[in-house]
Amino acid sequence: MSGVVLWVVCPKEINTNSLVPLLPRNGVPIRRSKMWSSSSFSASKLSFSSGVSAYSGTVANPQRSSEEKVYEVVLKQAALVREQRITRKEKKALGLIETDKTTNWDLLNEAYDRCGEVCAEYAKTFYLVWCRRTDELVDGPNASHITPKALDRWENRLTDLFEGRPFDMYDAALSHTVSTYPVDIQPFKDMIEGMRLDLRKSRYKNFDELYLYCYYVAGTVGLMSVPVMGISPESKASTESVYNAALALGIANQLTNILRDVGEDARRGRIYLPQDELARAGLSDEDIFRGKVTDKWRSFMKGQIKRARMFFEEAEKGVAELNAASRWPVWASLLIYRQILDAIEVNDYDNFTKRAYVGKAKKFLSLPVSYARALIGPSTVS
Template sequence: MRVGPSGDGTPGGELLSLPECYERCRRVERYHSRTYYFSTQLFPREVRPHVHAIYAFMREADEIVDDPGEASLEEQLAGLDGFEAETVAAISGESVANPTLRAFANTVRLHGIELDTVNAFLGSMKMDTRVFRYETFMDLKSYTYGSAAVVGLMMCRIMGVTDAAADPHAEALGEAMQLTNFLRDVGEDWERGRVYLPQEDLKHFEYTEKDLASGVIDERFAKLMRFEISRARRLYEDADRGLHYIPRGRRYPIAVARRLYAAILDSIEANGYDVFSGKASTSAAKKLAVATGCAARDPKDLVARSRSRRAPGTAIPA
C-alpha cells in the first residue's frame, strides 16, 4: 500500500525514505513531549533517531487507546490488532507504509531489541481497553512492565548496554516515570474512566472513587499521594544504582530525564497535591537548571559524549 498526502508519505504517494521516517518520528516526539525531547537532544547524534523512533512507536499505539475519537471498543481493538500485525511485518523485514513502524523496525533490527519487549508493550496497550482498575500494586506492575519497564530495556539496547545486570535498574526507571505520569494525570485518567491508583491503597487511606470524581483534596488524599510519591522515588533510587552500566557519553541524558521526571513529583507536592485542575510540569528554566546540575555531577560523561558524536549529515544506518 502506498501512502498519500496524509502526512505518512510524499504528495505523489511514494514511501518516505528511511531518514525521512526518522525525521517524522523526531517531529512527533518534539510535538508531544517537551521533556522527553529536551533529554533526547542531549544524546550523541547517532543515538537520537532511535530514541525518536521508540517514542513515536509507543505514542502511536497509545493514541489508538487514549484518543479513539468516535471509535468503539471493538474498533479500538481492531486498530491495535492491525497496528500489531503491521509492526510484526515491519520487524520481519516486510515493506510497510507506516513511516513510524519503518523507522522503529529498523531500530529494533539494528540494535537487537527483543520482540518479547515489543509484544509486552502492545499487550499493555490492549489491557487499557479492558482493565480500568487494579486491585493491588502487584496487579498494576503487570501493566507497567509492558507499558513502561520495557522502554528501559529498549533504551539499554540502543545505548549499547551489554551487562544484563543493568536490566532491573532500567525497568525501575521506566516504571518510576510511569508512576509519575499516573500521579500527575489522576484527574485526566479519571475522565477516561481509568484509575491507576491501586484499589488497596484507596481503601487503606479511606479515599473513595466518589471523592476522586469530585476532586476532593484533603488529608486523606494528601496521605495517599505521599505514599505513592514515596513509592515512585524508591524506584528512581533503584534506577540510579544502575547508571554506571551505561557507557560513558550516554549517561548524561538519562540522568537529566530521570531528574526532570522526578521533579514532577516535587511540583505535585508544591501544588498541594492538586492533580485535578492542571498538570504538574517543569519549566524551561528548570530543565536548564537540571541539565547544568547533571553536567556538574558527571563532567567526564560530557567529554566522552563529545568524542562519540558522529559527523553531521551522516546517514542513518539501515
C-alpha cells in the same frame, strides 16, 4: 526538552560503537528489587503473591507476582544480547558480516528524519516514535474507534517489521534499528498488551496489578532503549542489572505520570491507583471523583510519592553503566521527570484540579546538574 531527550532514543544520534559495550562483561549477581514489599514502605504491605488475573501478554501462570513475570522478560533481553554477541562473533569468523549493499540509505535516512520530526512535534518529555503511535491508538483522536482487532492488526504490522517487511517509512526506520541492535520484540508486544488492558480495565486491585500495567506501557520503553543506547565497555555490572534499572525508570516515570494525572484520569472514569491501598487509607472511588484534598488524601499521596521515588532511586543505580553519550540525556530526563513529584507536594497534593509541572527554569537548571552526573561512568572497583 524534547531535543535533549529525543537524543536518548533516536538511534541515528547514537554512536554505532554502542553495540560493543553490550559485549562481554563480568557477571555481577542478579539483584532483584522488591521495593513495594520492603518493610520500609508501610503503604505497601501487599499480598503480592495473591496473583494477577490472567493477562495474556507476558505470562500465563497466575501464581507468580508481576515482578517475577516481568523479570523473566528482563532476563530474556539480557540473554538476547549474549546470543547476538555469539552469532556476530561466529559470522565474523566465517567472514559473513558485510555491509548490506541493497539498503537504500537515502530512503532510510529520510525515514529517520521523519521519525525525528514526529518526536519534535509530539514529545513533550520523551518518546520513541513507535510507542507514540501505539499510544495514539488508544489515547488519540480516533481512540473511541479502536478495537482489540485494530490492536491485533497493529501487532501483525509489528511482527512484519521485525521480519524485515515494514509497512511505511516509520516502520522502515524501526525495522532497520531492530535489525542493527539486539532489540527483542517482546517489550513491543507487551506495550500493545498494555493498550489492550487500557481498553478493558479502569481499576487496579492492588500494586501488583498496577505494576504490570506500568511495565506494559512504560517499563517496556526502558527495555527497548538500552540495547540502542548501549552499555559502557568499562561496565562491570551484569546486563540484567542495567536492564533492571531501565525498567525501574520506566515504572518510576509511569507512576509519576499517574500521580500527576489523577484528576484528568478520574474525569475519564479511570483510577490508576491500587484499590486496596485506597481502602486502607479510608478512601473510595467517590472520594477520587469528588476530588477534595483531605488529610486522608495527603497521607495516601505521601505513600504513593515515596514509592515512585524508590523506583527512581533504583533507576539511578544503572545510569553510570550506560555508554557515555547516553548518560546525560538519561540523567536529564530522570531528574526532570522526578521533579513532577516535588511539584505535586508544592501543590499540597491537589492533583485533582492542578497539573503539576516542571517549569522551564527548573528544566534548564537540571541540565548542568545532569551533565555533571553524566561524567561519572562505571565504577572501576569490582
